[in-house]
Amino acid sequence: xxxxxxxxxxxxxxVFAAAAAAGAQARxxxxxxxxxxxxxxxxxxxxxFEKETGIKVHYKExxxxxDMQSLLEANPDQYDLIICTDYMVDILxxxxxxxxxxxxxxxxxxxxxxxxxxxYYDPESEYAIPYAISISLLLVNQEEVERLGxxxxxxxxxxxxxxxxxxxxxxxxxxxxxxxxxxxxxxxYNETDPAKVAEAREKLxxxxxxxxxxxxxxxEDSLINGEAVAGxxxxxxxxxxxxxxxxxxxxxxxxxxxxxxxCWVMSKAAPNKEGAYQFLDFIMRPEIAAEIADITKFxxxxxxxxxxxxxxxxxNPMLNLPDEVVENTSFYIGVDKVLVEYEHIYxxxxxx
Amino acid sequence: MSTWKRNLLAAPVLxxxxxLVGVPMVLVVALSFLSRDNLGNIVYQFTLDNYxxxxxxxxxxxxxxxxxxxxxxxxxxLLIGYPVAYISANLPPRRxxxxxxxxxxxxxxxxxxxxxxxMILLGNTGLINNLLLALGIVDRPLPMMYKFGTSxxxxxxxxxxxxxxxxxxxVDKLDRSxxxxxxxxxxxxxxxxxxxxIPLTLPGIVGGFTLVxxxxxxxxxxxxxxxxxxxxxxxxxxxxxxxxxxxxxxxxAFSLGMVALALLVLSLYWKVSKDKSGEALxx
Amino acid sequence: xxxxxxxxxxxxxxxxFVFLYLPVLSVVLYSFNASRSTAQWTGWTLDWxxxxxxxxxxxxxxxxxxxxxLLTALLSAVLGTFAAVISLWVTSRMKTAIQGMMILPLIVxxxxxxxxxxxxxxxxxxxxxxxxxxxxxxxxxxxxxxxxVRLRLQEIDRSILxxxxxxxxxxxxxxxxxxxPLVAPSIxxxxxxxxxxxxxxxxxxxxxxxxxxxxLPVHVFSMMRVGVTPxxxxxxxxxxxxxxxxxGLSQLITNxxxxxx
Numbered sequence: 001x002x003x004x005x006x007x008x009x010x011x012x013x014x015v016f017a018a019a020a021a022a023g024a025q026a027r028x029x030x031x032x033x034x035x036x037x038x039x040x041x042x043x044x045x046x047x048x049f050e051k052e053t054g055i056k057v058h059y060k061e062x063x064x065x066x067d068m069q070s071l072l073e074a075n076p077d078q079y080d081l082i083i084c085t086d087y088m089v090d091i092l093x094x095x096x097x098x099x100x101x102x103x104x105x106x107x108x109x110x111x112x113x114x115x116x117x118x119x120y121y122d123p124e125s126e127y128a129i130p131y132a133i134s135i136s137l138l139l140v141n142q143e144e145v146e147r148l149g150x151x152x153x154x155x156x157x158x159x160x161x162x163x164x165x166x167x168x169x170x171x172x173x174x175x176x177x178x179x180x181x182x183x184x185x186x187x188x189y190n191e192t193d194p195a196k197v198a199e200a201r202e203k204l205x206x207x208x209x210x211x212x213x214x215x216x217x218x219x220e221d222s223l224i225n226g227e228a229v230a231g232x233x234x235x236x237x238x239x240x241x242x243x244x245x246x247x248x249x250x251x252x253x254x255x256x257x258x259x260x261x262x263c264w265v266m267s268k269a270a271p272n273k274e275g276a277y278q279f280l281d282f283i284m285r286p287e288i289a290a291e292i293a294d295i296t297k298f299x300x301x302x303x304x305x306x307x308x309x310x311x312x313x314x315x316n317p318m319l320n321l322p323d324e325v326v327e328n329t330s331f332y333i334g335v336d337k338v339l340v341e342y343e344h345i346y347x348x349x350x351x352x
Numbered sequence: 353m354s355t356w357k358r359n360l361l362a363a364p365v366l367x368x369x370x371x372l373v374g375v376p377m378v379l380v381v382a383l384s385f386l387s388r389d390n391l392g393n394i395v396y397q398f399t400l401d402n403y404x405x406x407x408x409x410x411x412x413x414x415x416x417x418x419x420x421x422x423x424x425x426x427x428x429x430l431l432i433g434y435p436v437a438y439i440s441a442n443l444p445p446r447r448x449x450x451x452x453x454x455x456x457x458x459x460x461x462x463x464x465x466x467x468x469x470x471m472i473l474l475g476n477t478g479l480i481n482n483l484l485l486a487l488g489i490v491d492r493p494l495p496m497m498y499k500f501g502t503s504x505x506x507x508x509x510x511x512x513x514x515x516x517x518x519x520x521x522x523v524d525k526l527d528r529s530x531x532x533x534x535x536x537x538x539x540x541x542x543x544x545x546x547x548x549x550i551p552l553t554l555p556g557i558v559g560g561f562t563l564v565x566x567x568x569x570x571x572x573x574x575x576x577x578x579x580x581x582x583x584x585x586x587x588x589x590x591x592x593x594x595x596x597x598x599x600x601x602x603x604x605a606f607s608l609g610m611v612a613l614a615l616l617v618l619s620l621y622w623k624v625s626k627d628k629s630g631e632a633l634x635x
Numbered sequence: 636x637x638x639x640x641x642x643x644x645x646x647x648x649x650x651x652f653v654f655l656y657l658p659v660l661s662v663v664l665y666s667f668n669a670s671r672s673t674a675q676w677t678g679w680t681l682d683w684x685x686x687x688x689x690x691x692x693x694x695x696x697x698x699x700x701x702x703x704x705l706l707t708a709l710l711s712a713v714l715g716t717f718a719a720v721i722s723l724w725v726t727s728r729m730k731t732a733i734q735g736m737m738i739l740p741l742i743v744x745x746x747x748x749x750x751x752x753x754x755x756x757x758x759x760x761x762x763x764x765x766x767x768x769x770x771x772x773x774x775x776x777x778x779x780x781x782x783x784v785r786l787r788l789q790e791i792d793r794s795i796l797x798x799x800x801x802x803x804x805x806x807x808x809x810x811x812x813x814x815x816p817l818v819a820p821s822i823x824x825x826x827x828x829x830x831x832x833x834x835x836x837x838x839x840x841x842x843x844x845x846x847x848x849x850x851l852p853v854h855v856f857s858m859m860r861v862g863v864t865p866x867x868x869x870x871x872x873x874x875x876x877x878x879x880x881x882x883g884l885s886q887l888i889t890n891x892x893x894x895x896x
Contacts, residue, residue, distance in 0.1 A: 037854055043690070043692060220672075240672070244675060245675075
């Protein structure tokens with residue numbers, strides 16, 4: 001092949017690619033949703049929906065809330081539905097990206113537990129429907145903790161015991177780790193008072209020798225393979241750790257825990273709002289919501305789904321969160337204004 | 353052809369890079385002087401705060417960590433990769449193609465999975481520790497994970513093929529008659545290697561180092577997964593700032609800091625290697 | 636003496652391949668692990684392979700990745716070679732300019748490049764999908780081709796080129812008959828590297844893939860929140876076997892050719 005024909009071939013290929021991409025304009029009978037991948041919205045459920053309604057679902061997979069924001073704000077007319085975390089709902093709402101949801105198109109909306117409505121990110125519950133709830137908690141192998149000569153872990157403060165040297169794993173995110181320290185001191189997540197932040201900073205640095213690993217995605221693995229005896233992680237990860245090794249038990253720190261709500265929201269410029277409402281109504285059906293919760297291992301906000309949940313789900317305190325645990329949780333509200341400072345402290349902490 | 357006519361030939365290349373790199377670079381530079389509001393949105397207000405942050409002693413240590421990692425990665429890949437490239441280039445043609453194919457093949461596998469592969473090997477309950485325990489060589493697992501060295505092994509592993517291929521291309525076109533002449537004149541293998549082979553393959557070494565050093569400086573997840581986050585590297589810091597940290601202007605300033613660091617090191621390196629050989633890659 | 640060094644070469648190369656393939660083999664091994672997690676081994680299974688074939692998403696992502704990687708390698712090979720060959724003619728100042736610009740896309744952190752390109756392509760109203768993926772991937776692939784080809788051209792004897800021109804050869808003839816055959820091996824190896832890099836890119840692809848075109852690495856990374864399943868290991872194992880098969884086949888063909896001669 002000489003160069004001319006290669007150039008021609010590439011030109012042709014690019015034109016073809018452009019044409020193919022241009023052909024991907026939204027058509028009626030299709031919806032596009034964007035969120036984390038894998039089975040965050042289980043494929044089996046999507047296929048069921050497609051079979052029932054004939055509406056084709058495109059699933060755009062991304063890795064973070066911020067990627068969703070970038071992509072949505074670049075092309076708001078390409079996406080119908082998004083699942084993002086509470087704070088991102090707040091941002092998208094204030095940036096005017098979201099559609100006010102018409103509840104009359106979704107009879108199953110009444111299945112949502114009102115406890116999870118009207119939160120800070122959507123005070124009147126106009127824009128968002130909660131989908132998956134998780135908290136951060138401790139997963140602990142108390143047997144091993146005892147063997148190391150430390151006292152059983154019930155609070156964040158117990159993580160500072162010198163016996164736990166290089167035996168603690170934590171999620172790798174400044175806000176979470178600063179949160180542990182602030183809570184253990186009795187302060188709030190978005191503390192800005194320089195004196196209190198300085199106090200937290202000192203206490204944080206004292207924790208460093210005990211940390212074996214910072215890991216956001218699979219912290220439970222460190223407990224399963226025994227390199228750590230206690231971990232601060234998200235509840236869906238703790239559920240997996242506990243399933244792999246029953247000696248790993250959850251501890252709900254008495255100082256308080258963060259809670260996260262991943263919510264459905266609709267793009268203001270959604271190309272197929274009608275199809276989107278159909279989809280939302282479908283996934284709020286009690287039996288469907290139960291199936292989703294069991295696959296994803298998140299707490300479902302769907303009250304009507306409870307009877308359909310399998311027994312091991314209902315008996316699992318990390319999934320079927322006890323009331324006193326929920327009461328002891330709070331959102332990371334207004335962390336944005338302290339983020340730069342926290343990130344700096346956190347970097348210094350990791351470098352120690 | 354006149355000079356400007358000859359230079360006109362470069363127009364398509366310049367246009368292509370100018371558009372696809374130039375425009376984004378201008379955006380990044382502009383962004384690095386802007387501010388953000390409490391929602392993480394960009395505010396069009398000039399500030400030098402981002403650069404003040406970059407020069408913070410804590411963050412300068414992150415630059416230093418990454419620089420150290422990248423330099424060591426360059427050296428390690430050279431020490432491991434050069435002999436590989438040299439030996440493979442001297443194989444008979446058919447086996448040479450096979451060797452090259454086998455060298456590149458692992459890199460078709462997702463680097464995330466290969467990183468997990470390293471964790472499976474090196475972990476406390478990993479394959480290597482199990483083997484050592486079973487053989488009675490150690491009586492408790494060797495802690496091999498979550499250290500700077502672990503990050504280094506992983507980074508070097510990921511970037512090795514670039515070094516091998518670059519050196520391979522240099523060795524491959526090496527004029528064998530020069531080596532023969534050297535032997536005929538009574539030079540030993542060692543003398544020939546250091547006085548003929550190395551200088552003649554210097555362009556490959558320079559090219560390979562360049563192609564390894566730059567990605568190593570900004571590698572995104574490999575160093576962090578294997579290092580367990582116990583050392584902070586630039587790639588992850590910038591990525592976190594640009595995403596969850598919701599501070600694109602600061603991430604832009606850090607990006608430009610990284611660009612400056614890379615250019616500084618590379619220009620020094622090219623200068624030194626050019627003085628030595630007189631015909632290195634970037635003369 | 637010579638046999639001894641050859642023996643050393645074989646041993647060194649073998650050790651190197653062990654180092655190279657150990658992590659790959661653990662990827663393969665854990666595609667048969669009954670547990671979802673790489674933290675424990677709970678027994679052998681073929682379930683992940685079964686699930687792989689019924690998973691439309693992963694197969695589709697793989698298809699997109701392959702198309703993008705092939706187009707990227709092709710485009711980068713042409714552009715990179717063009718830039719390297721052009722460097723023989725332009726003034727040295729222009730050559731320096733090209734080299735400097737070639738290095739730039741490698742140095743800028745991917746996330747900065749990705750976000751900026753998102754703005755830029757959006758402003759140009761380019762449709763996001765295969766086209767934007769190929770354009771952005773070629774951005775960090777072209778420099779590799781350029782550098783590898785330049786390595787070969789370094790040695791080219793200018794006097795050969797001059798005399799070819801004196802003998803009445805057109806520039807194009809010279810490029811075709813002298814230069815391209817000389818640099819062809821470099822182009823091939825560089826294109827193979829481009830394939831690998833394109834197949835592995837995740838950050839830029841996140842921003843460049845449209846709502847309908849997820850690439851395999853983006854698919855895999857986006858799974859991390861709910862957990863990467865060994866299905867991905869299974870897919871990688873199959874890719875590995877497939878490529879081994881192709882390499883073996885090409886060896887067989889060249890063997891046959893040799894005997895035919």
